Amino acid sequence: MTPVELNNLLEQLIATWENEVVEFKQAGNDYDTDKIGEYFSALSNEANLRGMDRAWLVFGINNKTRGVVGSDYRMEPERLNGLKNQIAQATEPSINMREIHVLNHPNGRVVLFEIPAAPRGIPIAWKGHYYARAGESRTSLGLDKLDEMRQQTLQQxxxxxxxxxxxxxxxxxxxxxxxxxxxxxxxxxxxxxxxxxxxxxxxxxxxxxxxxxxxxxxxxxxxxxxxxxxxxxxxxxxxxxxxxxxxxxxxxxxxxxxxxxxxxxxxxxxxxxxxxxxxxxxxxxxxxxxxxxxxxxxxxxxxxxxxxxxxxxxxxxxxxxxxxxxxxxxxxxxxxxxxxxxxxxxxxxxxxxxxxxxxxxxxxxxxxxxxxxxxxxxxxxxxxxxxxxxxxxxxxxxxxxxxxVDPAYSRLLIQKTDLPLVDILALDRVQKKFPIPDEAAARLRRSGLIEGRKPNFHVSAMVANATASKADYIRTRAQDDEFYAKLLTDYLAKFGRADRTEINKLLIAKLSEALSDQQKQDKIGNLLTKLRRNKRIVNIGTRSQPVWRIAG
The missing domain is CATH 3.30.565.60 (Heat Shock Protein 90)
Incomplete structure (x- = not known):
């Protein structure tokens, strides 16, 4: 919606005030997520029962004055949108917030949560409990309303x-x-x-x-x-x-x-x-x-x-x-x-x-x-x-x-037929270059099944040591910093000096293929900084166009 449309909507909601499908809260910067979830369940269920396609939960409104006072709830857009995932995870069946609208009203920031009506025949629960509204109050979903909603399935x-x-x-x-x-x-x-x-x-x-x-x-x-x-x-x-x-x-x-x-x-x-x-x-x-x-x-x-x-x-x-x-x-x-x-x-x-x-x-x-x-x-x-x-x-x-996708993963399943499914799920994500939880990464590392640094994990050498996969493993395995440092210092000792272009040409091909181009650039920059601070190399060029040689 445009700001004008949002402002008109807000005025209409305030004019009719709270009812079974509209709730206003002043809401500070840390309003309880469980309470939002309960309102989500209640408003979604009531919208279904009244044949409406949505309901509204509005933050930034004072209940006594019925005026805009503003809300600091989740000012960062990423945190605000993260609420959608939290709602989806704890509602049953899982259901998403339609939209979260932010209106910069002259009297303060207003957040309007657009809540979809529960599907026909399917009441929405928050963490296993069904909620409804009795006028302006949140309450449990009674048997009469529950039966009414469930009857919709038979009819539809x-x-x-x-x-x-x-x-x-x-x-x-x-x-x-x-x-x-x-x-x-x-x-x-x-x-x-x-x-x-x-x-x-x-x-x-x-x-x-x-x-x-x-x-x-x-x-x-x-x-x-x-x-x-x-x-x-x-x-x-x-x-x-x-x-x-x-x-x-x-x-x-x-x-x-x-x-x-x-x-x-x-x-x-x-x-x-x-x-x-x-x-x-x-x-x-x-x-x-x-x-x-x-x-x-x-x-x-x-x-x-x-x-x-x-x-x-x-x-x-x-x-x-x-x-x-x-x-x-x-x-x-x-x-x-x-x-x-x-x-x-x-x-x-x-x-x-x-x-x-x-x-x-x-x-x-x-x-x-x-x-x-x-x-x-x-x-x-x-x-x-x-x-x-x-x-x-x-x-x-x-x-x-x-x-x-990754031969090492398939060989691992052939070798280890007793792996628990939870570990196979994590290894599957590793082979697809998807992130895995820290706890899973630690468990797989302890078992010797993965190597590498987060987020660039890969199957370990124990699994990937067959002839067909040795080359792939070496290309993706990260070497110690000293390995790259010796390549650079040997180069400088032989040729006397090198600028960043020459250093990139020397090292980039040697870095792990699991790294992105930007990560390779950053690693080389960090290596140069480390060698300079350890007084092993010095910059004889300018700050913007450095030229490096062996120190001393």
Whole structure:
């Protein structure tokens, strides 16, 4: 918003004063984050219940005079924007502050927190507790309001809606047969396979949660519908797209039935065998570029969690060394990192009817193990772990690697099959040049698994001593300062003098390739300063254009 628009908004909010979706605080420079989180939960939930798309928490207003007095809360923009991450981490499901607006009012600085309404059917909790408003007061979310919000899910689940005019003839016979087989396999301890195969079709579809009292739902068409029945879902494009990028380019679209066509999409992916040479061995380990179960798990997750109301498609992009899975809608319950260990169980789903049907057909599980299984599969195949990109608020991207990033990392997984997952996660970030927590770095260093200085860690020599990786290790390993000092002093002893250009030419090629160009320049500058202070070299040039020679 422009300053004029913000000022007009502030005047309107003050004129109507505090209510269920507006709260004013004077707020000093250190307002309690937990209190902000509680207001965030309360205002977000109330905005949902009142059919509004946002609520407001405003700092810099005196409650008694109802006038602007200014607030010093988090004056630095970085700290202020950091609140968004704090809110996202402690709300459940994770939700972001829309915007934090700062208005430089003549009477002082005003901070306006734009809080999004809770999604339909999903109350927002702060650190496990649900909050609401009673007039101007913050209170717990009562059972009546909680029930009212949760009822919204049943009314608005896109996948559960019955399609008027659709019939059993709109379903694909092969998909129905495969669905019966999958259902019988899942419940083999309860039903004989022949019994399931002989159930009346309407009875089977109801038991598999695909229909409602024999009526065809959107879920039934998505999973079992004929290709020509996709029009029943318009304007929502029920479509999966495979796209090939690289030297060759190609694409193909897949419609219903998804139960069959996810496998057909997988078959379009180029899945060759790759060889990884273990440390100190001559016989390579062969692994497939992609594991079929892993690819289908990722694709089925996209289908289950897609926000179909956004009228988008699920896209799988094949690049030379990775697959990128994209689906519409934010990550729905928590964050991906919470599911890696396999301990978190989601409590709600964007498409509960569709999710339940997919579970009945053995396409997914509903206990949150999917991400854990994908990570474990990559570890067992010695490949980098998946990465999630949640930078866009309305889409989820998952990158699945189909090649080696750092040979030393892959050799380490071959050698050390008992590494805990937490260490593998940290090592994976090291090989991708991502930062890792200090505690993880200290633990890996004590175990002899990494070397280097923060932030330029790399796999240690213990892991990277195979013939194929020795050269890479030497190029990235940082030498002692004395090594570079001797190179320089030997040069000066032979040639008498050297300016900075000549010194750069001498040393830059010798420095660790893990350093950036600027870091290399800084290291050389620090080395010259250290040698000058130790009176080993002197500057016989000017301050702006130094020329160095041996001291004495």
């Amino acid at each position: 689940d896109w996948s559960a809606q019955v399609i008027a005019g659709a019939s059993l003839t709109d379903l694909d016979e092969e998909a129905v047969r495969r669905a019966r087989e999958s259902f019988a396999q899942k419940y083999a301890n309860r039903f004989a396979a022949d019994e399931v195969m002989n159930w009346p079709l309407t009875a089977f579809l109801d038991r598999a949660r695909l229909t409602q009292n024999g009526q065809i739902t959107r879920t039934a068409v998505l999973l079992l519908g004929k290709a020509e029945s996709a029009y029943l879902l318009l304007p929502h494009p029920a479509q999966l797209t495979w796209k090939l990028e690289g030297q060759e380019r190609a694409y193909e679209h897949f419609g219903p039935p998804f139960l069959l066509n996810t496998t057909r999409l997988y078959q379009r992916i180029r899945n060759i065998q790759l060889r990884i040479l273990p440390q100190d061995e001559l016989i390579p380990v062969e692994v497939s570029k992609y594991n079929q179960q892993t690819v289908l798990e990722a694709l089925h997750n996209c289908i289950a969690h897609q926000d179909y109301t956004r009228n988008g498609r699920v896209v799988v992009t094949e690049q030379p060394d990775q697959l990128i899975f994209e689906n519409e809608g934010s990550f729905f319950e928590g964050q991906p990192d919470e599911y890696i260990e396999g301990d978190k169980t989601p409590r709600r789903y964007r498409n509960p009817f569709l999710t339940q049907a997919m579970a009945e057909l053995n396409m997914i599980d509903t206990m949150g193990y999917g991400i854990h299984l994908i990570y474990r599969s990559q570890v067992q195949r010695y490949f980098p772990l998946p990465d999630y990109d949640l930078s866009h608020p309305s889409e989820v991207k998952m990158i699945l690697y189909g090649g080696v």
